[in-house]
Amino acid sequence: MSLWYYETFDDRIRFGLRVEHTLFAKQSDYQYVEVFKTVELGKTLAIDGIYMTSEGDEHYYHEMIVHPAMVTVPGARRVLIIGGGDGGTAREVLRHPSVEKVVMVEIDQVVVDACKAHMPELGSWDDPRLELIIGDAIEYVKQAHVEPFDVIVLDGSDPVGPAEGLFNVDFYKGVSRLLRDGGVFSLQSESPMIQRPVFLEVVQTLRTIFKTAQPYFGPVLLYGGAQWSWTFASNTVDPLAIDEAQLAHVEDGCKYYNRDIHRGAFALPNDLRRQLG
């Protein structure tokens, strides 16, 4: 018998991986959380039937959501991560030696526990600079009274279910309030191939709040959409103005990301150039 786990997009595209065995499955207060081992990508996390991350290709996603923002903010000290329960985004942020404090606001303790138990190599959970808050990021962003952040990373799941409130004007305004002048906000912004309307809406909405919002692109096999996008938003920072010292600390340790990938990722295809102006 051969076991397959399929993610289906709108009953029109399906991406499947052959599964060796299940390691974890639990309904949390928010969602159905599963970890299983796939032949192609090793241990893999899925939430509510949607692939989230895997040992085999997590570095494409986590390096790309973190480093373009981090290398354009010289000496970034304080970082806020919204979501990111598997730990991979915090791990990449913490590789930057300038970082003194990472606050991570993740809604679901079950996701964190599952990843700590079954995919521990994704996280840097014991780093004393990391403060994990299990709670609602929407409330945090609205109400927190803290020193502003140099970089804010929104590592949320798709804009349905518990993550829905993370993709709208009110939430982005809250993010803007917590970001210092000269800071950068980066987020995953779906697949420009198979979720183009959502992708365009994210970028266009960000442009009503921030002076710059530029999407960038890379491959994430697990997401089945040929190309994934993230978006770099800021009031003052040019996404191509790489700080050499900031880059030098992390570039060699990356599996995917480097200076050329950074520049290349911001190249906008002709069709998107026409749609985004």
Add this chain to the structure above:
Amino acid sequence: MSLWYYETFDDRIRFGLRVEHTLFAKQSDYQYVEVFKTVELGKTLAIDGIYMTSEGDEHYYHEMIVHPAMVTVPGARRVLIIGGGDGGTAREVLRHPSVEKVVMVEIDQVVVDACKAHMPELGSWDDPRLELIIGDAIEYVKQAHVEPFDVIVLDGSDPVGPAEGLFNVDFYKGVSRLLRDGGVFSLQSESPMIQRPVFLEVVQTLRTIFKTAQPYFGPVLLYGGAQWSWTFASNTVDPLAIDEAQLAHVEDGCKYYNRDIHRGAFALPNDLRRQLG
């Protein structure tokens, strides 16, 4: 009832599209050729169970296999296409006004007929500059006595089945014999994600024949591998030395490709940089 067409890679990854109906299905002398309509990508060609091209995303593939070579050879007049039976590669080549002659050597008349009948917008079949030879490219490349070509494009299917002989030293030597000094050879070189050993072998083998062989990358949803690759091979031409006049003729008419995409596509991820040196 919902119909799906699946391509499965080595019993570990599966990519499926929902099918509305079948338009064509025939066993040729070489392979099983199908055209069907999918919800996501419109009319779609598959050969021996492997997705080949679709109305919805063919421009990603065809622009990327053609233009990086064509814009680095000023005034390219003569172009050889090996394979390319759907017509899309020839169409993109023929958009360059400097082109006087395109020779296309495709082994399977059934593929050409199916695409002319069911996906005619892919081709520029009536262009008088196009000479279609139904025949074996391996023999052609070995034996043809013709004026050398400025650009040669290998648009073959995967290196199994009839296309197997198109991916080895002897074939590349034949290509090299037909390429003029200052010419460029470009080819599809599989997915660096899910077919990495084959991808590396193609690039490394090309480097034993040509002074330069540089892979470049882009998204092709239909191929299910998150990222596709092509390789640019030449003895004299720098892939980043774009000729402005050559680019100007085609850039505006492209859906995906442009100058920034060209440069960005050649960015080599850290892991591949280590593997390819």
